[in-house]
Amino acid sequence: MKKISIRQYIATLIVCFLAIAILSFCTIQAFYKKSVNDTLSLGESALKQxxxxxxxxxxxxxxxxEVTAINIEYMLRENYxxxxxxxxxxxxxxxxKEDVDVNFTGIYGVINDEYLDGIGWQPENDYVPQDREWYKAAVKANGESTFVQPYLDAQTNTIMVSISRLLEDKKSVISLDIELGTLQQETQAIKLNGQGYGFVCDRSGLVITHSDEKNIGSDISKGEKAVLYKKIVSKKNQTFSYKMGKKHITVFATSVMDEWYAVMIINNDVLYKKISNLIIYDVGLSIVLYMIIVVFCTMSMRVTRRTLNELDETNDELQEIxxxxxxALAKTIDAKDKYTKGxxxxxxxxxxxxAGRMGKTKxxxxxxxxxxxxxxxxxxxIPDAIINKPGKLTDQEFSMIKLHPVTGYHILKGxxxxxxxxxxxxxxxxHYDGMGYPSGLKGKNIPEIARIIAVADSYDAMASNRSYRNALPQDVVRSEIEKGKGTQFDPDIADIMLQMIDEDKDYEMKQTDELKRTILVVDDQKMNLMLVKGICxxxxxxxxLTAESGEEAIExxxxxxxxxxxxxxxxxEMDGFETLAKIREFSDVKVAFITATRDYDTIEKARKLGVEDYLTKPFLPAVFLETIHGIID
Known part of the structure; x- marks a missing residue:
């Protein structure tokens, strides 16, 4: 029971561990995927904003x-x-500059082949507007407003961007210069929960704005960031992971006006820190939960084992009872026959x-x-006189003997x-041949347990003492079992009994008690000794045997x-207590006291000394015989 409970306890812990582990894994996996997707969606949403x-x-x-171009085209048509x-x-x-945006630094252009500048800037004599990028880009766009590749302004040392448009005469161009201060402010706001950094670059890889202003004007299309730039260009409007140096980063990219790329970069350790913390918390919670289960199971196992032990003890006590x-019932039955003790x-x-040799379980x-x-x-x-009759039974007496199986059945069936x-x-x-009693059952119709008992019962009947004989010799017993195979006994069970007999070389399977028992009666009054002899x-x-004193009894x-x-x-001279004390120095013979006193203290004293029983004088013959028979047998 103890081994079973321990195995069950370990199995329970393993199953609980696996259940919690699987549940935690599935939960964490689902949570991680959703959290990552939510985080990426949040990052994409922040960048999109x-x-x-x-x-x-x-x-x-x-x-x-557009508005300026429309007005100038009108003025050209009207010959302004x-x-x-x-x-x-x-x-x-x-x-x-004053009313729309301070970073709109001025409008300029080439009108009727003359360079005109809205902020009054006078170019050098060798300045050829048609050779400038803002003019070329406008011509290339053929009437559509277009962004000119950003450039570093020599006067202000800031990144500038121009928007140019070719007018309807196909030779006049107007352009607006924009400083990127406002765009820089928007770039510095590119963060996710205050984490990460952002930048804007053009198609060539030139960084137009950056969260860290020191990086403005750098070229990410070259050097260690060249691979990153290629991924940004190839994965426009996408989010991807990238290993930059020893760090793993997540890159959010989107296009601005279909001309540039706005990028947000966040270190994965920072991006997923909260997720990692939640996962660690979940794992820790699972461990704590498992430990609680372990403690609970341990306590339950101890209580269960204690209960099972108590039940086992109770069952053992009940089984012992x-x-x-x-x-006691068996002894009661055997007490009917004074010659076949046990x-x-x-x-x-x-x-x-x-049964063991037949392969039965314990x-x-x-x-x-x-x-x-x-x-x-x-x-x-059955009357004692019939059971203990030394001679042959009459037919009527044997008929009464035949009743005991039926009587036993009705006593025990409840x-x-x-x-x-x-x-x-x-x-x-x-009997195996159908000639037995009380029902005349035959062969395998006889219950197996009865066939087993039949062989064992017949064997002991021959190997036990009777009033008219001692146990039969072993070879005679074996011959009778052999003779009864197939008639009185199940042949297979009889063969097992024969095998047991053959293995019992010293004939130990028999009644070993002597038929005659010697009783020593000690009393200082001869009349009492004669009375005992008369009863027996x-x-x-x-x-x-008799003795008139304690000394004689000891001899x-x-x-x-x-x-x-x-x-x-x-x-x-020496009373019974003193005599018993001396006898116990060399013998553990069974002792019963004979006494005329009826004082309970004397009786209790005798009981404490291990005296089997006591007889009070004068005693009845039947009580006397039953007492000595009970003690001896």
Whole structure:
């Protein structure tokens, strides 16, 4: 039971561990995927928001160029002079810078082959507007407003961007210069929960704005960031992971006005820190939960084991009580026959041995032992005179003997806890050839347990003492078992009994008790000694010796094997207590006191000294005989 409970405890912990581990793994995996997707979506949303603000800002520049272009085209159609157009450009430049955005630094262009600048800048004599990128880009765009590749302004040392447009005469171009201060502010706002950094680069890899202003103007298309730049260009409007040096980063990229790339970069350790913390928390919680389960299971196991131990102890006690009751009943049955002491126990023992050789389990063997122990229960109703009759039984007496299987069956049938208890009692005298009693069952129709008991019972009957004989020789017993194969006995079971006989070289499987028992009676009054002899004169099993003093009794005990000592308490010189004390120095013979006193203290004193029983004078013959028989047998 202990091993089973420990195995069950370990199995429970393993199953709980696996269940929690699998549940935690699935939960963490689902949580991680969702959290990562949510984080990436949040990052993309944050970048998209900044991108929309950049688009809106740059769109105002595009709109300014569009409106200015429309007005100048009108003025050209109406033949306005260049002075009038220059005046308009100055007015518009001032308006945009003061009222729209301080970073709209001014509008300029080539009108009727003359360079006009709204902020009054005068170029060098060798300045050729048509060779400038803002002019070339406008011509290339063929009437559409377009962004010019950003450049580093020599005067302000800042990154500038121009928006240019070719007018309808196909040779005039106007352009708006924009400092990227506002765009820089938008770039510095590119973060996710305050983490990471952002930048904007053009198609060539030039960093236009950056969260760290020191990086503005750098070229990421070259050097260690070249691979990153290629991924940004190839994965436009996408999010991807990238290993930069020893760090793993997540890159969020999107286009701005279909001209540039807005990028947000966050270190994965920072990006997923909260997720990692939550996962660690979840794992820790799972471990704590498992530890709670371990503690609970341990406490439960201890309580369960304690309960099981108590149940085992109770069951053992109950089984011990049951066995004691069965043994007592068996002794009660055997007490009917004064010559075959221990018959029921021996039959039970032999039946168990046969069952073991038949391959029965230990539990089955124990069951068979208990059934065989009470196989003769029905004899309790047969008169003692018939059971102990030394001579041949009459037909009427044998008919009464035949009743004991039926009587035993009806006495035992109400005990259902022991399987086949009543069956063994009823059918153990059935014969394999159908000539047995009480039902005349034949062959395998006879219950197996009854066939086993039948062989064991017959064997012990021959190997036990009777009133008219001692146990038969072993070879005679073997011959009778051999002779009964197939007629009286199941041949297979008989063969097992024969094998047991052959292995019993010293003939130990028999009743070893002597038929005649020597009883020593010690009393200082001869009349009492004569009375005892008179009571036992018709009891051939008892050999009575007498002594008139304690000293004489000690001498007899030292010279003879005595089964029982009947010792008078009130004797001169040395009383029964003193005599018993001296006897115990060399012998553990069974002792019963004979006394005329009826003082309970004396009786209790005798009991504490291990005296088996006591007889009070004058005693009845029947009480006397039953007492000595109970002590000896």
């Amino acid at each position: 900044q991108k929309e603000q950049m688009d809106a800002y740059l769109s105002r520049g595009m709109d300014a160029v 002079s260049n002075d009038d157009i220059l005046s308009y450009l100055k007015q518009e430049s001032k308006y945009y 049951n066995d004691s009751v069965l043994q 018959h029921s126990v021996r039959v039970a023992k032999y039946s168990k041995m046969i 539990k089955e063997q124990d069951e068979i032992y208990r059934v065989a122990l009470l196989h003769d229960m029905g004899k309790i109703r 005990i259902r806890r022991i399987k086949d208890l009543a069956i063994g009692a009823k059918y153990h005298h059935e 004169k018709d009891e051939p099993m008892y050999n009575i 007899i005990l030292q010279e003879n094997e005595i089964a029982l000592l009947l010792l008078d308490i009130e004797m001169p």
